[in-house]
Amino acid sequence: MTGASEVVTAPAPLLRLAGVTKSFPDGTDAVAGVDLVVRPGELVAVVGPSGCGKSTLLHLVAGLARPSGGTLTRATDRVGYVFQDPTLLPWRTVRRNVELFGELADLPRAERRRRAERVLAAVGLTEFADHRPGQLSGGMRMRAALARALLVEPELFLFDEPFAALDEITRQDMGEELLRLFDQRGFGAIFVTHSVAEAVYLASRVLVMSARPGRVLREIEVAVAHPRRPEFRRTDTFATLVGEVSEALAVGSAR
Numbered sequence: 466m467t468g469a470s471e472v473v474t475a476p477a478p479l480l481r482l483a484g485v486t487k488s489f490p491d492g493t494d495a496v497a498g499v500d501l502v503v504r505p506g507e508l509v510a511v512v513g514p515s516g517c518g519k520s521t522l523l524h525l526v527a528g529l530a531r532p533s534g535g536t537l538t539r540a541t542d543r544v545g546y547v548f549q550d551p552t553l554l555p556w557r558t559v560r561r562n563v564e565l566f567g568e569l570a571d572l573p574r575a576e577r578r579r580r581a582e583r584v585l586a587a588v589g590l591t592e593f594a595d596h597r598p599g600q601l602s603g604g605m606r607m608r609a610a611l612a613r614a615l616l617v618e619p620e621l622f623l624f625d626e627p628f629a630a631l632d633e634i635t636r637q638d639m640g641e642e643l644l645r646l647f648d649q650r651g652f653g654a655i656f657v658t659h660s661v662a663e664a665v666y667l668a669s670r671v672l673v674m675s676a677r678p679g680r681v682l683r684e685i686e687v688a689v690a691h692p693r694r695p696e697f698r699r700t701d702t703f704a705t706l707v708g709e710v711s712e713a714l715a716v717g718s719a720r
């Protein structure tokens with residue numbers, strides 16, 4: 466540093482999509498011309514009509530599918546992925562479910578154990594480590610799925626409607642949990658949801674997609690500092706943003 470000038474730069478993007486399209490062999494155009502940048506500490510919510518290509522977008526980002534056009538650059542291999550179904554192995558304890566990706570990554574046993582204890586504590590499941598998934602509530606199973614994804618210490622987190630199957634109170638609790646982890650760990654994230662209120666509450670930015678093939682219709686900034694508090698849901702700012710996103714969504718769905 467010369468000290469002559471100070472330049473404040475945004476952290477380098479974890480992810481950059483430029484004009485990304487995806488067409489399937491049967492001719493279905495799922496997404497079209499998507500531009501998106503995600504930096505560390507940004508949680509981008511994605512909303513859009515059913516079938517507009519939101520899950521496809523996450524598949525592309527995770528490397529499970531290849532774009533048909535455009536460029537996709539991901540700066541990290543440490544990717545966490547959480548789905549609506551927690552997909553826990555019923556015959557394994559919670560701890561051993563959480564250790565699974567560590568086993569697949571060949572982490573030494575002691576390291577797996579250490580990380581599992583830490584992430585179980587982070588999601589409040591320490592006391593349930595020796596239970597089997599069938600003995601847990603839906604919300605606890607989702608916490609276990611979150612802990613399992615956290616084990617690989619993701620820099621980029623992909624969420625595909627993770628809380629959609631939960632009752633409203635548990636869903637809001639899980640949102641709080643997620644924000645706490647996000648504030649602590651500063652990962653970048655894409656969060657797909659059908660709930661406009663959830664998108665606004667959690668996100669740094671809400672991306673509204675059009676009907677298939679999904680294009681980005683609008684990106685709406687949620688310029689509200691973290692940590693967010695439940696009271697945020699009862700503010701005029703929140704109501705205005707929910708209105709703005711809903712309006713954009715209605716336009717997108719009508720196309």
Ligand SMILES: Nc1ncnc2c1ncn2[C@@H]1O[C@H](COP(=O)(O)OP(=O)(O)OP(=O)(O)O)[C@@H](O)[C@H]1O
Nearest residue numbers: 489491493495514515516517518519520521522677
């Ligand atoms: N492997 C595939 N082959 C052909 N079409 C596919 C394939 N996978 C998805 N599609 C189609 O691509 C479109 C986008 O699907 P996708 O699951 O990404 O949408 P989505 O926005 O996540 O939907 P939802 O909101 O209902 O979960 C849909 O029309 C779907 O039927």
